[in-house]
Amino acid sequence: MKRILAPVALSLATALVAVPAGYALAQQAAxxxxxxxxxxxxxxxxLTADFSQTDRNGQVLTGKLTLKQPGKIRFQYEKGVPLLIVGDGKALTLIDYExxxxxxxxxGNSPLAALIDPTKDLSKFGTVVPTGDPTVLSVQAKDPKRPEFGTITMIFKRKPASPAGLELYGWVALDAQNNRTAVRLSNQQYGVPVADSAFRWTDPRPRGRPNG
Incomplete structure (x- = not known):
């Protein structure tokens, strides 16, 4: 297994937690x-969905996303990739089993929290970005005072049959070094049964034990 996979997965984790809430808006939101x-x-x-993650070099990793409100999310990578990302509502954990x-x-203060915490108010830390496409809604999160946190843009498609008429299509993250990571979702399914055990993980370190 090439160790390039871990940095790619880390870029996804960074994309998820890079930007804290509570920053000033760059423009007037709608x-x-x-x-x-x-x-x-x-x-x-x-929510369950397939995801495809592409980094700035064009390397692609795929897998399965599982979300359960409030606060739980899991990124299970494709077979053969010994990596796992799990959010338990308090922390996002990257596990490298290799x-x-x-x-x-x-x-708790990241844009990801906005997606997995129904009590968050996106109007306090989100900026609507014009897309030129009335069927697409884009929301950007960034802190101009802390450029090291980078930028993350969440992308929604307007879909009447989906919850509130929207479907999460994916997100794009850009870090302070201009490293771009794009995540695209497909085959979204809402309201499916998801057990809490889906958000547990086994610690691979010595004397490891199940976590969650």
Whole structure:
């Protein structure tokens, strides 16, 4: 297994937790659009989807995303990739089973929290970005005072049959070094049964034990 996979997965984790809430907006947001995104987040109890992650070099990893409100998310990579990313509502954890390493980041003040915490108000830390396509809604999160946190842009498609008329299509993250990571979702399914055990993981470090 080429160790390039771990940095690629790390870029996904960084994309998820890079930008804290509470920053100043770069432009006036559209309240109706942000309210619709808030309504979507509050309407989604569970979500499963396939994801495709592409880094700046064009390397692609695929896998399965599982979300359960409030606060739980899992990125299960394709077969043969010994990596796992799990969010338990408090921290986002990257587990590398090949080298037996675990890395954790707080997620309470990140854009990811906006997606997995129905109590968050996106209007306080989101900016609507014009797309030129009335069927696409794009929301950007960034802190101009802390460029090291980079930028993340969440992309929604307007879809009447989906919760609140929106469907999460994916997101694009750009870090301070201009490393771009894009995540695209497909085969979204809402309201499917998801057990809490889906968000547990086994610690690969010595004397490891199940976590979650």
């Amino acid at each position: 309240p109706s659009d942000l309210n619709q995104v808030n309504a979507y987040i509050r309407a989604v109890t569970t 080298v037996r390493q675990v890395q954790r980041w707080p997620i």
